[in-house]
Amino acid sequence: MSTHRRVLIAIDGSENSFMALSYYAQTAHRESDQLIFAYAAEPPSLPRGTGASLLAETEAYAGMMREAVERGKELGQRIRSRCQRLGLHNATKFVEKLSSQAGPVIVDVAKDESVDLILLGSRGHGTLRRTILGSVSDYVLHHAHLPTIVVPFSEGSRKSSTASRKSSTASRKSSTASRH
Numbered sequence: 001m002s003t004h005r006r007v008l009i010a011i012d013g014s015e016n017s018f019m020a021l022s023y024y025a026q027t028a029h030r031e032s033d034q035l036i037f038a039y040a041a042e043p044p045s046l047p048r049g050t051g052a053s054l055l056a057e058t059e060a061y062a063g064m065m066r067e068a069v070e071r072g073k074e075l076g077q078r079i080r081s082r083c084q085r086l087g088l089h090n091a092t093k094f095v096e097k098l099s100s101q102a103g104p105v106i107v108d109v110a111k112d113e114s115v116d117l118i119l120l121g122s123r124g125h126g127t128l129r130r131t132i133l134g135s136v137s138d139y140v141l142h143h144a145h146l147p148t149i150v151v152p153f154s155e156g157s158r159k160s161s162t163a164s165r166k167s168s169t170a171s172r173k174s175s176t177a178s179r180h
Contacts, residue, residue, distance in 0.1 A: 004032045005033045006115040007028070007034070007035055007116065007118075007119065008109060008110050008117070009024060009120070010102065010119070012039060012040070012102065013071075013075050015121075016121030016122065016123055017120065017121045019151050019152075019153055019154075020149075021079070021082060021086065021119075023119065025086040028117070028149070029088065029090075034091045034092070034093070035083070035088070035090045036092070036113050037076075037079055037092065038095050038097075038105060038106050039075060039097075039105075040096075040097055040101065041071065041072055041098050041099070042098075042099075043065075043099070044061055045061075047060070047061050072094075072096045076094045080092070093113070095109050103136045103138075103140055106120065106136070106144070107139070107140060107143045110146060116147070117146065118144055118146055118149070119149045120136065120137055120149075122150050122151060122152045137150045
């Protein structure tokens, strides 16, 4: 059996998903691993008008699609940057699919890429909310049929990311004020 693993990390740009990447780096990382990042990009709503309004909506739709592609590229850059900061120099692949349902995308990518392990961050929904809304992690756990690690989002990491965002926001406000 080969020591080469294919590891899928579900990523959506949230701090929760980056927690899964950090967890991988700290506890599961092997130099020989190939990392596959799966991203479910929310597709814009299809145009529904007629005549001139359909043309305007179609142009708006094309613009939203370009924005979705750009968000995917930016996320790919953020992932590469985070991997470098974590000291991960593994071969990587970024798979983006248009879908409003992340669970099936993760399972499909896992099958298509023949992965050995899946990591994803938990949103931390309570039992009632998870029952009503469904849960990406529940879906993956029940449909992937692969070893899956669901990384909880801890309060400590939430506080540090909130402090980081506040600092970043204050910095942007300061630079904006100095330009005016």
